[in-house]
Amino acid sequence: MELRSTVLLPELAVGTWRPGEGADRDAGWHIDDLLAFTRVSTLVLAHHDGTAPVVLKAGFRSNHVLAELDEETRPAAYGFYWYAEMTEAERDLTREDFRHEIAVARTATDAEHIVPPIEEGSTEQFDWYTMPHCTDGSFRPLLTKAGGSQAVGLRVLADVADGLATLHERGIVHRDVYQENVLLHEDRGLITDLGAARRLDTPRGPAARGPEVHWPPEYATSYSTATPAADVFSLAVLTYRYLCADIPRHRHSRLETAPAALRPLLSAALVPEPKDRPEMGELRDGLRHPATPTTAPHRAVTDTTL
Template identity: 30%
Template sequence: MTVDTTAAVNLDSLAGISPTRVFRQVLETSTPYTFSSVVSFTGWSTLLLVERADRPGVKFVAKGLFGYHSVIAAAPPHLRAELHGYYWYRQLPERAHRQARDQFGQEADLLSRLSGSPYFPDLVEMDLGAPVPYYVMEHLPLGSVRHWLGTHGAPDAATAIAFARRLLSGMTVLHDIGYVHRDINAENVLMADGGPVIADLGCARARTATEPRSPKSALISWPPEYDVGYHEADITSDIYCFGMVMYELLTGTMPRYGAPPLPSVVTGHDPRLIELVERCVRWEPDRRPPNATAALEVLS
């Protein structure tokens, strides 16, 4: 990623080129947003909680395409070896940064298309031509499903059914416009007053797109086909991820290899939901519900 940060930060200081500091200074010098706190930062992006003077008391989340990898690319050569160890990432070629920019642009555009839907965060604005490409979305203070679960505990039967129906409804909207999410999990599903909201569309794939094969490290929340077929993941992969979110919602954990059947560890819930979750987390894609609409019909 080509970013001139020399005017804003001291590149000879590790603290000075932290992803959060770079993105914060770009926002505060070229936009009406002011920094409030750090939400998170990753290899490719940084999320900040921000405010603006003309909307007192209202917080937003700004996501910028500047993370660990960008810091390494922007740093002077004499610091890169030190940064590799500090951030635990290797330097990536410019091709990878171009792909990240393309993916970020798709993510912002997709969120723009979905704004106004109750199942996705509303996009406030975006500027993909800024020194650090960014977009700003509404802030949902209840946080992720995992955070909500840790605060409130497992939901009752009626709440669990309502949660599942709303999450499946949001997945239907996304699938109907031709995309699969590919990373639905308890951190990427947020809680609003009305129920779950699907966020973090950075891994979304247009179902008609052709992507190069790329290996993916196994994550417990991902379906087994990602080991070899992440680049061609389709709707049934999202169905598996839905099942994993529901399993965690009902039990407080995710199933490991050899985990007991859900009915033996959960009681007091609608048996239709228990059966659906069991079907969704099957390893064979053709044994899962074929789409979110079919899964919703089970709960009707």
């Protein structure tokens, strides 16, 4: 099986790669489009001959492009000034992290509201796996859409809560719940990107991270041992932003724009102390059965502030 590019994508311009064990098709991948490009991974839309496109995510060892360039060209390459900083040991860790992501995703293959892995493989230079292409995009547009019913967004958020509850039942914390990691398919929600996830029996990552708008306060001291309560907080932040068109702060001053039945639940989910937050199942049930949804408020927050 060959992985080959049919468009000019910097990450895939090194040549033709032959994935090793795990590849079960004779035909090659055709790369249709670049979806996302980060320091350590790349997502492309790809297909086999005669099949529907899927999302292929490849994890690289940071300087995957720079390593192929000559010394004169390298300083002009996109990302040179941070890619070149990583040591060989650090690059090996990025590969271990990506393999961890694949393994965690594999445990959720049968979950209804988690984007599942389909196929996986390895090359000398990188590991990869595929997942379904959710053509309706992410939750981000719903945060900036003015007016309309809240019913669709609440249903999507409830679906995501259900997916996260499944992860928690299987001993996994997502740790990065926000609008870009919520995908839509036919008005239903799915959680994606388990790259930051950790198993509850194993500390993972640095002790401290942050701050980010959607991260809970405990990440400042205990990111590596975050519990399911962290996901509850982050999903409550996203729900608040959707219902109230604002970031939760100043004692949640815009909470009155949310359905009355949800207000106590959101307040509890946003408390600083993790042990005092409700479980994800409670948040899911509250989102599934709120009071009659009202019209979404005017979006005071613009897309550039998200």
